[in-house]
Amino acid sequence: MKIQPFATEQYYARYEFSTPHLLSVSDCETISIGELLQMANVSLEKMGQVRLGYTESQGNPVLREAVANTYDKVSAEQVIILTSPVEGIYLTLQAMLEPEDEVIVLVPAYDALINVAEHVSRHVQRWEIVPTATGWQLDLDKLAALVNPKTKLIVVNFPHNPTGYLPTRSQFDTIIELARKEGVWLFCDEMYRGLEHGGRPQLPSAADSYERSIVLSGLSKTHGLPGLRAGWLVIPDEEVRQAIINWKHYTTICPAAPTEFLALAALDIGEELAQRSQTLIRQNLQLAETFFAQWQDFFNWRPPIAGSVALVGIDVTSATSYCHHLAQAAGVLLLPATFMGSDDQHVRFGFGRRSFPSALSHYDTYLKQAMAMMG
Numbered sequence: 001m002k003i004q005p006f007a008t009e010q011y012y013a014r015y016e017f018s019t020p021h022l023l024s025v026s027d028c029e030t031i032s033i034g035e036l037l038q039m040a041n042v043s044l045e046k047m048g049q050v051r052l053g054y055t056e057s058q059g060n061p062v063l064r065e066a067v068a069n070t071y072d073k074v075s076a077e078q079v080i081i082l083t084s085p086v087e088g089i090y091l092t093l094q095a096m097l098e099p100e101d102e103v104i105v106l107v108p109a110y111d112a113l114i115n116v117a118e119h120v121s122r123h124v125q126r127w128e129i130v131p132t133a134t135g136w137q138l139d140l141d142k143l144a145a146l147v148n149p150k151t152k153l154i155v156v157n158f159p160h161n162p163t164g165y166l167p168t169r170s171q172f173d174t175i176i177e178l179a180r181k182e183g184v185w186l187f188c189d190e191m192y193r194g195l196e197h198g199g200r201p202q203l204p205s206a207a208d209s210y211e212r213s214i215v216l217s218g219l220s221k222t223h224g225l226p227g228l229r230a231g232w233l234v235i236p237d238e239e240v241r242q243a244i245i246n247w248k249h250y251t252t253i254c255p256a257a258p259t260e261f262l263a264l265a266a267l268d269i270g271e272e273l274a275q276r277s278q279t280l281i282r283q284n285l286q287l288a289e290t291f292f293a294q295w296q297d298f299f300n301w302r303p304p305i306a307g308s309v310a311l312v313g314i315d316v317t318s319a320t321s322y323c324h325h326l327a328q329a330a331g332v333l334l335l336p337a338t339f340m341g342s343d344d345q346h347v348r349f350g351f352g353r354r355s356f357p358s359a360l361s362h363y364d365t366y367l368k369q370a371m372a373m374m375g
């Protein structure tokens with residue numbers, strides 16, 4: 001079975017490095033290697049001593065220990081260090097699924113979560129997140145109806161890209177109860193964990209909550225280090241872990257040594273990096289509130305409660321055509337949400353970058369000119 005185009009990444013490959021005003025990216029403001037080393041109090045000389053041989057396939061034990069320490073009940077042996085977070089999606093879905101297995105995927109979703117599932121399984125059920133007047137909601141009755149004895153895996157992502165939704169603790173517990181009742185595995189993408197800015201408390205990790213969980217995380221979003229390509233899976237179950245490690249030998253064999261070194265330094269100051277991203281998101285969201293209040297006839301704003309992005313309704317016939325036009329005519333980059341399984345009247349905004357205020361102001365000026373021209 002052929003795989004669908006990875007529309008979001010194709011779009012960013014085309015526009016991200018040539019469009020000046022980025023308003024939709026999901027990563028948070030980054031730092032340099034020098035800044036990271038300085039913040040973590042690690043010398044450049046030590047970095048220079050990193051040897052560039054093959055590394056341990058499952059990941060450096062010291063780094064795995066540091067990752068495990070960010071959870072409550074996880075041990076180093078349950079952690080697999082990846083060569084990028086997105087690799088973890090491919091490995092997990094390949095290792096877990098056979099063509100006849102049923103999978104439930106929360107949608108909209110980061111393309112890989114849907115597309116790789118559909119590439120491997122013939123029975124992917126889409127569990128849609130539901131818009132409300134002021135935000136988003138999970139339809140747990142729908143999930144209960146979808147789960148059945150043939151369901152192998154439920155795929156979720158909390159905090160959620162692209163809506164910025166975060167379930168309550170009781171909703172999260174219900175998902176786990178539903179999975180446990182039928183012995184279903186839960187793949188929980190927690191790439192945006194640590195960015196709970198809307199008042200709702202952080203959820204426990206699925207890795208600390210469910211024996212049949214597979215958790216994906218990494219340093220790209222919350223920590224603002226996407227160029228490091230540092231990610232990991234946490235898998236309490238030994239058999240599943242070994243199956244995934246086997247798949248990993250076919251993709252990247254082992255993590256990059258410089259990345260492992262820097263990831264260890266980053267985890268040492270993980271809290272500081274996450275706070276930095278949260279502060280920036282909060283500031284940018286204040287500007288966004290004013291912007292959307294001003295343009296409420298054009299946008300349908302549902303404020304995010306966690307993560308770095310929001311899914312925003314837009315009054316155009318095709319958000320996809322609009323976004324391409326906007327990038328080319330105004331140098332402003334929004335993301336059409338159809339790429340992630342939404343309808344063509346939604347776009348994604350991202351709030352993690354320091355350039356957000358100037359990009360938003362540029363877009364505001366463009367909108368005023370465009371509206372004036374329309375009379």
Ligand SMILES: Cc1ncc(COP(=O)(O)O)c(C=O)c1O
Pocket residue numbers: 026084085086087110157161189191218220226229231
């Ligand atoms: C929900 C989700 N999972 C995984 C990834 C992959 O992360 P990375 O690009 O750092 O590999 C992304 C990236 O946008 C994402 O949004």
